[in-house]
Amino acid sequence: xxxxNNIVLGFSVALTPQNIFFxxxxxxxxxxxxxxxxxxxxxxxxxxxxVTFGMHPASAIIMLAGIYYGAMYGGxxxxxxxxxxxxxxxxxxTLDGYQMAAKGRAGAALGMAAIGSFxxxxxxxLALMLAAPPLAEVAISFGPPEYFALMVLxxxxxxxxxxxxxxxxxxxxxxxxxxxxxxxxPILGNxxxxxxxxxxxxxxxxxxxxxxxxxxxxxLGNVDLPTRAEPIKAKITGLxxxxxxxxxxxxxxxxxxxxxxxxGALPGAGATIASFLAYGLEKRISKRPERFGTGIIEGxxxxxxxxxxxxxxxxxxxxxxxxPGSATTAVMLGALTLYGLQPGPLLMDLNPDVxxxxxxxxxxxxxxxxxxxxxxxPAFASILRVPYSALVPIIMGxxxxxxxxxxxxxxxxxxxxxxxxIGYALKRYGYPxxxxxxxxVLGPLMERAFRQSLQMSQGGFGIFVTRPVxxxxxxxxxxxxxxxxxxxxxxxxxxxxxxxxEERQVAC
Amino acid sequence: MTRVDVWIGLxxxxxxxAVLWQAxxxxxxxxxxxxxxxFPLWLAVIGAGLAVLIAVKAQRTPGLAAGxxxxxxxxxxxxxxxxxxxxxxxxxxxxxxxxxxAVLAYLLFLALAIERLSPLVGxxxxxxxxxxxxxxxxxxxxxxxxxxPLGF
Amino acid sequence: MVxxxxxxxxxxxxxxxxGDILNKERIVxxxxxxxxxxxxxxxxxxxxxxxxxxxxxxxATVTASYLTTAIQGQSPVSYRDFxxxxxxxxxxxxxxxxxxxxxxxxxxxVDAAKAAPNSIRVGTxxxxxxxxxxxxxxxxxxxxxxxxxxxNSAGEVNAALLGSSVDLAFANPGEVRELIRARRLxxxxxxxxxxxxGFEDLPTARDAGYDVNVEQFRGVVGPAGLTPDQxxxxxxxxxxxxxxxxxxxxxxxxxxxxxxxVGQDAEQYIARESAQLTExxxxxxxxx
Numbered sequence: 001x002x003x004x005n006n007i008v009l010g011f012s013v014a015l016t017p018q019n020i021f022f023x024x025x026x027x028x029x030x031x032x033x034x035x036x037x038x039x040x041x042x043x044x045x046x047x048x049x050x051v052t053f054g055m056h057p058a059s060a061i062i063m064l065a066g067i068y069y070g071a072m073y074g075g076x077x078x079x080x081x082x083x084x085x086x087x088x089x090x091x092x093x094t095l096d097g098y099q100m101a102a103k104g105r106a107g108a109a110l111g112m113a114a115i116g117s118f119x120x121x122x123x124x125x126l127a128l129m130l131a132a133p134p135l136a137e138v139a140i141s142f143g144p145p146e147y148f149a150l151m152v153l154x155x156x157x158x159x160x161x162x163x164x165x166x167x168x169x170x171x172x173x174x175x176x177x178x179x180x181x182x183x184x185x186p187i188l189g190n191x192x193x194x195x196x197x198x199x200x201x202x203x204x205x206x207x208x209x210x211x212x213x214x215x216x217x218x219x220l221g222n223v224d225l226p227t228r229a230e231p232i233k234a235k236i237t238g239l240x241x242x243x244x245x246x247x248x249x250x251x252x253x254x255x256x257x258x259x260x261x262x263x264g265a266l267p268g269a270g271a272t273i274a275s276f277l278a279y280g281l282e283k284r285i286s287k288r289p290e291r292f293g294t295g296i297i298e299g300x301x302x303x304x305x306x307x308x309x310x311x312x313x314x315x316x317x318x319x320x321x322x323x324p325g326s327a328t329t330a331v332m333l334g335a336l337t338l339y340g341l342q343p344g345p346l347l348m349d350l351n352p353d354v355x356x357x358x359x360x361x362x363x364x365x366x367x368x369x370x371x372x373x374x375x376x377x378p379a380f381a382s383i384l385r386v387p388y389s390a391l392v393p394i395i396m397g398x399x400x401x402x403x404x405x406x407x408x409x410x411x412x413x414x415x416x417x418x419x420x421x422i423g424y425a426l427k428r429y430g431y432p433x434x435x436x437x438x439x440x441v442l443g444p445l446m447e448r449a450f451r452q453s454l455q456m457s458q459g460g461f462g463i464f465v466t467r468p469v470x471x472x473x474x475x476x477x478x479x480x481x482x483x484x485x486x487x488x489x490x491x492x493x494x495x496x497x498x499x500x501x502e503e504r505q506v507a508c
Numbered sequence: 509m510t511r512v513d514v515w516i517g518l519x520x521x522x523x524x525x526a527v528l529w530q531a532x533x534x535x536x537x538x539x540x541x542x543x544x545x546x547f548p549l550w551l552a553v554i555g556a557g558l559a560v561l562i563a564v565k566a567q568r569t570p571g572l573a574a575g576x577x578x579x580x581x582x583x584x585x586x587x588x589x590x591x592x593x594x595x596x597x598x599x600x601x602x603x604x605x606x607x608x609x610a611v612l613a614y615l616l617f618l619a620l621a622i623e624r625l626s627p628l629v630g631x632x633x634x635x636x637x638x639x640x641x642x643x644x645x646x647x648x649x650x651x652x653x654x655x656x657p658l659g660f
Numbered sequence: 661m662v663x664x665x666x667x668x669x670x671x672x673x674x675x676x677x678x679g680d681i682l683n684k685e686r687i688v689x690x691x692x693x694x695x696x697x698x699x700x701x702x703x704x705x706x707x708x709x710x711x712x713x714x715x716x717x718x719x720a721t722v723t724a725s726y727l728t729t730a731i732q733g734q735s736p737v738s739y740r741d742f743x744x745x746x747x748x749x750x751x752x753x754x755x756x757x758x759x760x761x762x763x764x765x766x767x768x769x770v771d772a773a774k775a776a777p778n779s780i781r782v783g784t785x786x787x788x789x790x791x792x793x794x795x796x797x798x799x800x801x802x803x804x805x806x807x808x809x810x811x812n813s814a815g816e817v818n819a820a821l822l823g824s825s826v827d828l829a830f831a832n833p834g835e836v837r838e839l840i841r842a843r844r845l846x847x848x849x850x851x852x853x854x855x856x857x858g859f860e861d862l863p864t865a866r867d868a869g870y871d872v873n874v875e876q877f878r879g880v881v882g883p884a885g886l887t888p889d890q891x892x893x894x895x896x897x898x899x900x901x902x903x904x905x906x907x908x909x910x911x912x913x914x915x916x917x918x919x920x921x922v923g924q925d926a927e928q929y930i931a932r933e934s935a936q937l938t939e940x941x942x943x944x945x946x947x948x
Binding site for chain 1: 667670699735807812813819820824844
Binding site for chain 2: 039044048167168174178187190193219220391392393394404405410414421454458
């Protein structure tokens with residue numbers, strides 16, 4: 001059979017000692033790049049591009065892919081350990097990952113993230129291998145109205161991310177959306193809220209805002225404490241996931257993988273949105289939704305599986321159609337061209353060694369990531385035995401240089417500082433930062449899709465209900481918003497139910 | 509919700525109104541569909557509404573639920589202000605000292621003066637971090653940093 | 661060498677290729693370091709370069725945004741504030757539709773658009789970009805109305821075209837060549853003065869009777885205030901660079917059209933482009 005021949009061909013390419021080595025180097029570099037804020041997956045791939053010149057195209061693309069999915073995993077490490085996402089797809093991981101670390105369970109969080117990523121990556125590659133061409137057709141059939149509906153669905157889950165007060169979370173989401181409108185208008189090119197400053201023309205960059213709101217705010221909060229903070233108070237228990245963790249995570253990994261792969265395959269959507277939707281979904285269907293954000297393992301497993309599956313999914317339109325679906329795959333497209341390949345529908349036929357070699361190497365790379373990261377999880381986790389004060393210079397130094405490196409801009413350092421102070425204030429008065437950051441990422445995408453849809457329909461809103469997929473997503477979003485309201489109205493007028501004691505404990 | 513929320517709500521409401529005012533200067537409609545002003549305008553309206561709601565709710569039920577997390581009072585606030593102010597100075601000094609030196613100076617300030625680490629730990633972590641960062645970013649990834657008098 | 665885009669984009673790869681060849685072929689002895697200054701459609705990079713007046717150690721790669729950003733009033737400095745060393749190549753644009761589209765020539769497309777105004781959706785990148793200018797010019801030349809949908813990048817436009825969200829796009833040959841070869845897309849016409857190498861059977865828009873000719877140049881500039889010797893040095897170096905095998909290889913792989921102009925010729929070309937773009941952007945209503 002063709003497929004089997006192809007797989008054999010793929011592994012014969014991927015399993016040469018030389019290509020195994022490149023997959024390993026790629027995964028290792030990727031993990032480091034992902035862990036350091038600043039150089040994200042796309043810039044990491046771009047900066048290391050020149051290194052690959054002169055290599056065989058298959059080896060080169062294998063190494064670049066290794067960097068890509070290594071970076072997807074690496075972003076987790078700093079999210080869990082120091083509450084600072086290394087790249088945008090890891091924001092969701094901070095919510096429960098850092099809380100787990102605070103309870104002394106950083107090892108379990110990192111371990112589960114590594115396992116979840118491995119399962120998701122492997123399943124993603126399997127899907128890429130078996131179903132890439134039909135999937136690519138489905139992905140491109142998503143037009144602006146479908147994207148808009150997907151973003152709306154995503155934003156409705158914001159209400160679930162709010163911690164103590166729904167109202168506060170909602171307001172933070174709106175603030176994020178407003179901040180997301182800063183910059184040159186995506187359709188007409190008017191400058192919005194830039195105050196004539198060219199640094200604001202492209203809007204607020206995600207990373208300085210996230211490093212400010214999470215990392216710097218955390219440091220300022222620590223500086224505020226009267227005594228030197230001790231090492232994370234809880235004893236560091238269980239360096240690896242327990243049996244209970246497994247039982248809790250299986251479903252989340254499965255759903256996160258499926259969702260992540262499909263969302264990743266959509267051009268322009270990507271890993272961030274995948275991780276976001278996966279977390280929202282998990283919380284929505286969980287038996288214990290109120291405990292999300294307090295450090296539970298599903299809250300780490302779901303987004304981490306989703307973002308790694310999305311990295312595999314993003315290769316679908318790239319390899320099948322030669323259309324980049326994300327910033328990183330756009331760089332890889334440029335790389336393929338430089339190697340003398342012609343990315344497009346014919347790549348699979350004309351250069352089967354490259355396509356199938358890449359696919360096979362991703363299995364190899366995923367195994368490497370697991371081997372690399374599972375033993376390291378306890379090692380990283382034990383960093384938290386060091387008093388937080390001693391970590392402060394380390395975190396601050398890496399954060400500042402990382403922020404500078406995104407665009408070689410001191411302006412971004414100012415942005416990070418401003419959001420650090422804002423984040424400190426928000427934390428102090430119980431306003432959640434996560435909805436703000438996510439709305440900042442999703443808002444511009446949603447606005448553009450909304451306006452593109454209306455361009456397509458010449459201003460008619462019918463386009464949102466006549467397309468079945470769009471209508472379905474919007475209907476689900478409506479249900480998600482309306483159902484709790486209905487329940488709330490019904491419960492009014494009745495005596496307030498006596499809270500179950502267990503609930504009282506956790507709902508603080 | 510606490511008394512502070514009343515002020516935060518009002519502050520954010522005013523900020524939203526400022527956005528609203530700015531947004532009215534942008535075209536609300538484009539040749540087809542909504543224009544650049546459409547989203548900011550409605551977001552500002554919703555935001556202002558929510559902010560007022562928070563202020564009102566906080567006014568009615570002061571002291572309900574846990575408010576601020578633990579913090580170090582006046583002295584703590586002073587330390588936060590110093591840490592943030594130090595960063596402002598640092599950013600201003602980058603063109604003069606170069607990125608590495610300026611950030612290193614800030615880390616030393618943070619470690620020794622604010623966190624009051626022992627000199628050995630403070631200097632060790634600060635210098636170690638910057639050396640690591642320099643090697644990874646400037647040498648391996650060849651990010652061009654602004655350089656200072658010492659050539660890095 | 662200053663690049664107006666983030667690492668990894670077309671502009672960045674071009675800059676790194678130029679720098680690489682200049683060093684490797686020992687045309688320039690001093691090592692060339694690439695500095696990315698993305699943001700503001702190039703405004704940040706141009707402002708940065710403008711601070712280096714009289715310093716011959718800085719060069720920057722530029723493309724159409726070098727002119728359009730200033731014309732749209734988003735950058736206080738324009739091409740007159742720099743030494744325009746050389747034009748290296750141009751990107752052309754071809755009109756593409758899905759392979760199953762009911763039209764196979766530009767004329768048939770125009771007829772369909774005349775029969776039902778606004779029925780044909782065209783995907784373009786941001787208003788003011790080269791493809792949006794083609795859309796406007798074609799509408800004017802043919803007296804038709806197209807329904808423009810604005811996307812963020814050429815990749816998204818191509819995905820939307822394949823996925824039937826739009827019906828027509830104006831793309832660089834390199835981006836769609838493979839999709840054409842795989843019979844997913846059809847090419848209707850090229851908006852160039854003559855037929856392209858490698859696309860000999862593709863008629864120009866002028867052949868079809870619509871004189872629309874839009875190209876996007878790629879060039880290298882330096883700060884103002886250089887001595888004539890310093891300017892000559894860079895003009896020579898860049899000219900020699902375009903003669904190398906490495907450069908020709910790059911041009912071919914990326915389906916660029918070689919157009920090498922240095923010194924006075926480059927200045928004139930850029931001034932002419934700027935005048936044309938100003939007029940086009942006024943037509944789009946986005947010029948300041």
